[in-house]
Amino acid sequence: xxxxxxxxxxxxxxxxxxxxxxxxxxxxxxxxxxxxxxxxxxxxxxxxxxxxxxxxxxxxxxxxxxxxxxxxxxxxxxxxxxxxxxxxxxxxxxxxxxxxxxxxxxxxxxxxxxxxxxxxxxxxxxxxxxxxxxxxxxxxxxxxxxxxxxxxxxxxxxxxxxxxxxxxxxxxxxxxxxxxxxxxxxxxxxxxxxxxxxxxxxxxxxxxxxxxxxxxxxxxxxxxxxxxxxxxxxxxxxxxxx
Numbered sequence: 001x002x003x004x005x006x007x008x009x010x011x012x013x014x015x016x017x018x019x020x021x022x023x024x025x026x027x028x029x030x031x032x033x034x035x036x037x038x039x040x041x042x043x044x045x046x047x048x049x050x051x052x053x054x055x056x057x058x059x060x061x062x063x064x065x066x067x068x069x070x071x072x073x074x075x076x077x078x079x080x081x082x083x084x085x086x087x088x089x090x091x092x093x094x095x096x097x098x099x100x101x102x103x104x105x106x107x108x109x110x111x112x113x114x115x116x117x118x119x120x121x122x123x124x125x126x127x128x129x130x131x132x133x134x135x136x137x138x139x140x141x142x143x144x145x146x147x148x149x150x151x152x153x154x155x156x157x158x159x160x161x162x163x164x165x166x167x168x169x170x171x172x173x174x175x176x177x178x179x180x181x182x183x184x185x186x187x188x189x190x191x192x193x194x195x196x197x198x199x200x201x202x203x204x205x206x207x208x209x210x211x212x213x214x215x216x217x218x219x220x221x222x223x224x225x226x227x228x229x230x231x232x233x234x235x236x237x238x239x240x241x242x
Contacts, residue, residue: 184237
């Protein structure tokens with residue numbers, strides 16, 4: 001029976017690519033979306049065309065009660081996930097003096113709060129089922145080095161790194177690995193408004209990355225070959241350190 005992987009924010013961008021890459025490597029996929037159900041349904045069909053099972057869960061990452069209810073019900077009905085990829089996130093950039101309370105709260109609540117809200121109903125069932133599973137989080141180069149105009153985003157993504165490392169220590173004896181991928185500039189909708197030509201000049205590889213290059217790392221970290229790797233932050237950034 002194929003292992004089931006939950007991927008948050010999997011209707012587009014890096015999340016979509018991870019979902020398809022893992023499906024091609026034999027995993028069943030539980031897709032998550034907040035609002036764009038149409039896009040999620042398109043990804044679901046692509047996965048089913050590959051020959052793997054897929055289902056969609058719709059919930060708001062910032063709503064703790066909704067996360068708990070939806071995820072607990074899915075686990076009860078369909079069984080525990082072998083792996084979780086916490087990909088969903090938002091950015092609301094602004095220089096700090098001009099940043100609004102909502103820009104701070106929305107980014108922290110979604111990116112960092114989502115870590116807690118999604119994993120809280122999942123981790124204990126993983127432990128109880130003695131599944132030697134996989135948890136993968138997504139940080140960013142902004143979480144490692146900081147970036148101007150992104151105090152909120154950098155704070156949330158740095159927090160993800162700290163949470164990943166701490167959780168990995170708690171779950172290591174259970175055989176559950178917890179690792180973090182920190183992408184650099186990746187060609188997705190989130191980076192379409194960036195000055196890509198200027199960024200290429202400071203990226204040692206002189207190009208932006210692809211979502212597939214992030215997805216291939218997620219596939220490795222999900223595999224048995226990565227069973228002794230935990231608490232790590234792995235960058236996919238072409239050598240760029242801001």
